[in-house]
Amino acid sequence: MLKVTNLTSGYGKTQVLNRLNFEVNAGEIVTVIGANGAGKTTTLKALCGAIPVTEGTVEFEGVDLTNHTAAQIVDAGITMIPEGRQLFPSFTVKDNLLMGSYKRAARPIVKDKLDEVLQIFPRVKERLSQFAGSLSGGEQQMVAIARGMMADPKLLVFDEPSLGLSPLLVQQMFDVIRNVTSHGVTVLLVEQNVFRTLRLADRGYVLENGTIVRAGTGQELLNDPHVKRAYLGH
Numbered sequence: 001m002l003k004v005t006n007l008t009s010g011y012g013k014t015q016v017l018n019r020l021n022f023e024v025n026a027g028e029i030v031t032v033i034g035a036n037g038a039g040k041t042t043t044l045k046a047l048c049g050a051i052p053v054t055e056g057t058v059e060f061e062g063v064d065l066t067n068h069t070a071a072q073i074v075d076a077g078i079t080m081i082p083e084g085r086q087l088f089p090s091f092t093v094k095d096n097l098l099m100g101s102y103k104r105a106a107r108p109i110v111k112d113k114l115d116e117v118l119q120i121f122p123r124v125k126e127r128l129s130q131f132a133g134s135l136s137g138g139e140q141q142m143v144a145i146a147r148g149m150m151a152d153p154k155l156l157v158f159d160e161p162s163l164g165l166s167p168l169l170v171q172q173m174f175d176v177i178r179n180v181t182s183h184g185v186t187v188l189l190v191e192q193n194v195f196r197t198l199r200l201a202d203r204g205y206v207l208e209n210g211t212i213v214r215a216g217t218g219q220e221l222l223n224d225p226h227v228k229r230a231y232l233g234h
């Protein structure tokens with residue numbers, strides 16, 4: 001579904017990513033794990049059109065999306081849930097959700113889509129008329145995911161969804177991510193919470209200093225001596 005070949009990118013003259021290769025098949029949960037500064041967020045920015053790709057290609061469903069605009073990438077079916085929520089705090093939850101349906105093809109079906117999304121997120125449904133800024137951090141993160149679903153994505157891309165959440169909420173977040181895949185959405189997940197992420201993911205890639213150093217199933221990576229030593233503390 002998503003095929004990234006020799007992806008090279010960075011900020012101005014600073015190259016951060018060096019020829020990354022990875023792919024995501026339809027229906028999978030795929031993760032990219034790595035330490036602070038490894039280049040995880042940069043990878044997602046390059047994929048989603050926020051920074052230029054200087055070498056390599058991004059293909060989605062056989063179409064070359066390299067260096068397309070963020071709007072074209074959303075229209076193709078890739079929606080990113082950004083790190084740190086980024087809701088409109090003084091708008092209601094409902095208005096925030098409606099703003100998610102900016103993908104052109106999603107507009108005619110907004111009402112149906114809202115009903116469908118609220119079925120997946122009953123807690124969000126209870127808070128539709130509340131200002132987004134008055135929700136707890138965990139609730140805001142759920143609204144951010146629900147808003148992403150409003151764009152009717154084929155691939156949902158998460159940037160560290162567990163960041164700043166309490167352990168209980170982290171578990172709920174991972175349950176929600178599994179749940180969206182049962183609604184036909186494929187997931188690419190960037191995370192620092194390596195243990196839980198690898199347990200959830202079908203496959204994963206380990207990113208270090210802008211290069212992929214390991215690839216395998218979630219279970220293979222959990223058993224990998226380097227992953228154990230560097231990320232799991234044993």
Ligand code: ATP
Pocket residue numbers: 011014016034035036037038039040041042043192
């Ligand atoms: P974290 O888990 O801390 O968010 P990350 O793996 O997502 O880390 P990135 O944010 O992709 O890492 O950063 C990778 C490298 O790119 C870092 O060395 C960082 O300092 C650098 N970098 C990030 N954003 C910029 C920017 N806007 N301009 C210049 N360098 C940047």
